[in-house]
Amino acid sequence: MRILPLxxxxxxxxxxxxxxxxxxxxxxxRDKALADPLAWNITESLTSEVGARMTGSPAMxxxxxxxxxxxxxxxxxNIKVEAFTTPTWSRGAESAEVVGPVPHKLAIxxxxxxxxxxxxxxxxxxxVFKSYQAMLDQPPGxxxxxxxVVTQAMGRxxxxxxxxxxxxxxxxGAAEAAKRGAVGYLIRSLSTDDTRLPHTGGGLAGGIxxxxxxxxxxxxxxxxxxRGKPVTVKLQMASSTNPASxxxxxxxxxxxxxxPDEVIVVGGHLxxxxxxxxxxxxxxxxxxxxxxxxLVAQAGQPRRTIRVVMWGSEEQGGSSxxxxxxxxxxxxxxxxxxxxxxxxxxxxxxxxxxxGADHAAMTAFRATLPKLNVAVSRAAPTNGGADIAGxxxxxxxxxDFGQDMxxxxxxxxxxxxTLDKIDPxxxxxxxxxxxxxxxxxxxxxVDFRPKPAAEAK
Amino acid sequence: MRILPLxxxxxxxxxxxxxxxxxxxxxxxRDKALADPLAWNITESLTSEVGARMTGSPAMxxxxxxxxxxxxxxxxxNIKVEAFTTPTWSRGAESAEVVGPVPHKLAIxxxxxxxxxxxxxxxxxxxVFKSYQAMLDQPPGxxxxxxxVVTQAMGRxxxxxxxxxxxxxxxxGAAEAAKRGAVGYLIRSLSTDDTRLPHTGGGLAGGIxxxxxxxxxxxxxxxxxxRGKPVTVKLQMASSTNPASxxxxxxxxxxxxxxPDEVIVVGGHLxxxxxxxxxxxxxxxxxxxxxxxxLVAQAGQPRRTIRVVMWGSEEQGGSSxxxxxxxxxxxxxxxxxxxxxxxxxxxxxxxxxxxGADHAAMTAFRATLPKLNVAVSRAAPTNGGADIAGxxxxxxxxxDFGQDMxxxxxxxxxxxxTLDKIDPxxxxxxxxxxxxxxxxxxxxxVDFRPKPAAEAK
Numbered sequence: 001m002r003i004l005p006l007x008x009x010x011x012x013x014x015x016x017x018x019x020x021x022x023x024x025x026x027x028x029x030r031d032k033a034l035a036d037p038l039a040w041n042i043t044e045s046l047t048s049e050v051g052a053r054m055t056g057s058p059a060m061x062x063x064x065x066x067x068x069x070x071x072x073x074x075x076x077x078n079i080k081v082e083a084f085t086t087p088t089w090s091r092g093a094e095s096a097e098v099v100g101p102v103p104h105k106l107a108i109x110x111x112x113x114x115x116x117x118x119x120x121x122x123x124x125x126x127x128v129f130k131s132y133q134a135m136l137d138q139p140p141g142x143x144x145x146x147x148x149v150v151t152q153a154m155g156r157x158x159x160x161x162x163x164x165x166x167x168x169x170x171x172x173g174a175a176e177a178a179k180r181g182a183v184g185y186l187i188r189s190l191s192t193d194d195t196r197l198p199h200t201g202g203g204l205a206g207g208i209x210x211x212x213x214x215x216x217x218x219x220x221x222x223x224x225x226x227r228g229k230p231v232t233v234k235l236q237m238a239s240s241t242n243p244a245s246x247x248x249x250x251x252x253x254x255x256x257x258x259x260p261d262e263v264i265v266v267g268g269h270l271x272x273x274x275x276x277x278x279x280x281x282x283x284x285x286x287x288x289x290x291x292x293x294x295l296v297a298q299a300g301q302p303r304r305t306i307r308v309v310m311w312g313s314e315e316q317g318g319s320s321x322x323x324x325x326x327x328x329x330x331x332x333x334x335x336x337x338x339x340x341x342x343x344x345x346x347x348x349x350x351x352x353x354x355x356g357a358d359h360a361a362m363t364a365f366r367a368t369l370p371k372l373n374v375a376v377s378r379a380a381p382t383n384g385g386a387d388i389a390g391x392x393x394x395x396x397x398x399x400d401f402g403q404d405m406x407x408x409x410x411x412x413x414x415x416x417x418t419l420d421k422i423d424p425x426x427x428x429x430x431x432x433x434x435x436x437x438x439x440x441x442x443x444x445x446v447d448f449r450p451k452p453a454a455e456a457k
Numbered sequence: 458m459r460i461l462p463l464x465x466x467x468x469x470x471x472x473x474x475x476x477x478x479x480x481x482x483x484x485x486x487r488d489k490a491l492a493d494p495l496a497w498n499i500t501e502s503l504t505s506e507v508g509a510r511m512t513g514s515p516a517m518x519x520x521x522x523x524x525x526x527x528x529x530x531x532x533x534x535n536i537k538v539e540a541f542t543t544p545t546w547s548r549g550a551e552s553a554e555v556v557g558p559v560p561h562k563l564a565i566x567x568x569x570x571x572x573x574x575x576x577x578x579x580x581x582x583x584x585v586f587k588s589y590q591a592m593l594d595q596p597p598g599x600x601x602x603x604x605x606v607v608t609q610a611m612g613r614x615x616x617x618x619x620x621x622x623x624x625x626x627x628x629x630g631a632a633e634a635a636k637r638g639a640v641g642y643l644i645r646s647l648s649t650d651d652t653r654l655p656h657t658g659g660g661l662a663g664g665i666x667x668x669x670x671x672x673x674x675x676x677x678x679x680x681x682x683x684r685g686k687p688v689t690v691k692l693q694m695a696s697s698t699n700p701a702s703x704x705x706x707x708x709x710x711x712x713x714x715x716x717p718d719e720v721i722v723v724g725g726h727l728x729x730x731x732x733x734x735x736x737x738x739x740x741x742x743x744x745x746x747x748x749x750x751x752l753v754a755q756a757g758q759p760r761r762t763i764r765v766v767m768w769g770s771e772e773q774g775g776s777s778x779x780x781x782x783x784x785x786x787x788x789x790x791x792x793x794x795x796x797x798x799x800x801x802x803x804x805x806x807x808x809x810x811x812x813g814a815d816h817a818a819m820t821a822f823r824a825t826l827p828k829l830n831v832a833v834s835r836a837a838p839t840n841g842g843a844d845i846a847g848x849x850x851x852x853x854x855x856x857d858f859g860q861d862m863x864x865x866x867x868x869x870x871x872x873x874x875t876l877d878k879i880d881p882x883x884x885x886x887x888x889x890x891x892x893x894x895x896x897x898x899x900x901x902x903v904d905f906r907p908k909p910a911a912e913a914k
Binding site: 044048049050051052059062102103104105107194195196197215216219220223224275276277414415416418419420421 | 501505506507508509516519559560561562564651652653654672673676677680681732733734871872873875876877878
């Protein structure tokens with residue numbers, strides 16, 4: 001069939017009885033979602049009954065069992081526990097203190113892949129760099145015997161883009177400091193908050209101890225260093241690593257009635273960092289996508305299958321590749337993939353693949369958004385999610401539902417990532433967007449894959 | 458001299474050349490204070506160069522030396538270090554965790570005068586009370602073998618009055634829990650924040666381990682208890698006490714030119730709790746009052762003496778009584794006393810003793826306040842300050858300068874009490890109020906003591 005100009009196609013489709021039903025159904029499910037407590041209840045359950053759950057820890061086994069139990073309890077079908085192994089890092093006892101010119105206890109959290117210190121600790125003078133670039137500008141050997149400290153701060157942004165902008169000081173910094181001779185590495189946490197709670201996260205192994213300072217501690221080190229006298233810090237860190245920890249991607253399905261093999265893959269990651277209870281990162285994402293799928297099921301068995309995946313190793317990596325490898329044969333039939341991993345702030349923008357964006361199903365979906373105060377972006381999706389990266393590389397279409405991340409990095413990877421930080425109304429708004437989207441995709445034949453040029457003419 | 462009706466007296470006095478000079482001088486010193494960095498610099502110095510300083514700790518000796526050095530550096534005269542002893546409590550290693558039905562690490566801080574646990578820790582089932590009264594309603598013996606947990610929350614108030622309203626759960630709770638048989642006691646921190654940082658503070662010894670939970674941890678225990686299954690907590694605390702720790706009240710003076718024996722006593726407390734660096738509680742008070750006195754000196758030697766006192770044991774008690782005992786003979790000549798111990802928020806209300814309130818000096822002081830957005834309260838002062846309580850009992854007049862405490866209890870007694878939480882402009886506004894007040898009192902003959910009835914007629 002010849003493709004009509006995009007807008008006209010949408011108008012035409014919307015005029016059909018099918019489109020009218022879809023539009024009404026999407027509006028209904030949106031309104032139900034706004035009053036539905038399931039996402040909150042799932043998030044509460046995971047954070048209270050399991051809590052912190054690092055891949056490779058005993059808590060992750062409890063999380064796995066929780067996931068299977070939750071899928072069963074909610075009536076999901078075809079529940080699968082797909083095992084894989086992945087390298088993991090585990091925190092031990094940690095402490096840091098200024099030992100001179102005056103003693104101060106420092107609030108730190110070791111970074112993933114940090115080396116431990118010797119058993120008696122590591123004591124060395126610090127060199128403070130107020131930007132990451134200033135450290136990179138140092139020649140090899142120039143930091144010999146020193147603890148390098150990078151105190152660059154992170155800005156607050158609605159789209160979370162500041163995380164990427166300053167992320168290298170955590171991701172690559174220990175390795176870069178080690179290249180220059182440093183025996184230890186400290187950063188100001190990638191955080192937009194000003195509490196004494198540091199924020200952990202993954203990084204490349206540099207072969208030296210590496211940790212994040214709370215922002216006030218980073219500022220204290222700046223002020224002490226600004227006095228011009230040597231400042232000495234003692235670090236004690238007892239971390240360990242496991243080259244092949246067991247991990248699991250766990251999934252459950254709302255099976256499609258007409259096209260069960262056409263699969264929509266959505267979900268969140270089950271693992272978390274250890275200092276908090278992994279509420280915004282990402283029990284919320286599990287709650288949002290699971291509740292959205294359940295709402296679609298409650299509206300009547302959909303035409304296509306919706307699969308919710310609770311990925312088992314996002315923070316330390318591994319679940320995306322494992323999932324893509326296990327589902328390679330099926331990727332051609334995956335309608336789309338999506339991950340909710342931006343916390344629990346409301347969705348403020350959605351970005352849809354250009355192909356399919358003007359199908360009647362997406363017209364029906366877009367009609368649900370004004371009430372939810374969501375803008376449709378003109379840009380094509382670019383982020384997707386870390387756990388669907390393998391599917392994205394395999395050509396599976398994906399969406400970006402941009403959450404308001406203004407407050408996310410106050411909490412992310414810190415002890416403050418707890419349930420109380422989640423606003424149930426904002427959580428429900430997320431469910432409404434995902435439920436309306438899943439409903440329209442699962443109950444239509446919308447195809448998000450780019451058409452071959454010949455067919456599109 | 459017969460006393461004129463109060464308002465008329467003010468008007469009359471304000472018309473004199475003396476009053477005009479005082480009014481201009483007060484306005485000038487206010488404006489200088491708003492641009493003066495000294496209070497900030499003192500606060501920065503104490504928090505960076507000494508940091509946390511609990512009475513009885515080695516840090517307190519460094520704080521004493523810092524105080525003497527700072528008075529000398531600023532040209533204060535008659536510097537005194539007045540030694541006394543006081544009982545103190547000292548924190549040791551602390552940890553807490555839920556051990557069943559599922560493991561969770563808990564963020565706690567032991568409360569002052571808590572008993573330690575046995576070396577291997579204390580493991581017991583918890584009983585959660587959502588109000589302090591609900592625990593008090595339990596009969597003796599009813600909490601036998603249990604850890605009592607009180608999770609009542611504290612409201613946010615501008616005048617800080619919510620602290621007193623819920624304070625008993627910290628002050629008296631461990632003793633009350635022990636009377637009912639409890640083997641341990643936990644409270645939701647007296648905090649208006651929602652971070653995972655607990656807030657410590659003093660309490661009556663109950664003979665059992667007692668600690669504060671962060672608000673999210675208190676809410677987690679509520680949610681676990683609400684599930685109806687037994688919840689077991691393990692506490693490990695290794696505190697110790699010293700019945701007679703050395704402590705010091707340290708003072709310096711701006712000596713009066715005409716009436717050096719008429720002394721105005723102001724200051725803040727030098728000691729702090731241990732988790733933060735004692736910035737808002739109360740390095741700020743030290744900075745504010747010291748800078749205000751210094752500004753008065755810079756405007757020309759005043760008629761009366763201004764004495765700045767850095768009290769040495771407010772948090773654990775002792776400095777007020779020691780100061781009053783050491784200065785008993787002098788109390789009759791003390792013009793007034795004041796303490797800055799409400800943090801670093803701007804002053805929003807001042808309360809002056811009724812006697813003297815309509816003296817020309819106070820008219821001049823009040824004239825400085827509209828620009829500072831400060832209201833004059835109709836109520837007489839009632840609070841004064843913990844360190845001037847002994848002077849207040851001895852009949853020394855005192856003032857209340859009410860600071861905006863809306864954010865104070867986010868920080869108070871927690872690791873978050875650090876310099877970065879202080880707004881330099883709000884700090885300077887405090888200095889402006891204190892400087893204008895000290896200037897007008899020190900350069901006049903205002904008398905705040907109630908007059909005998911016969912004389913006042």
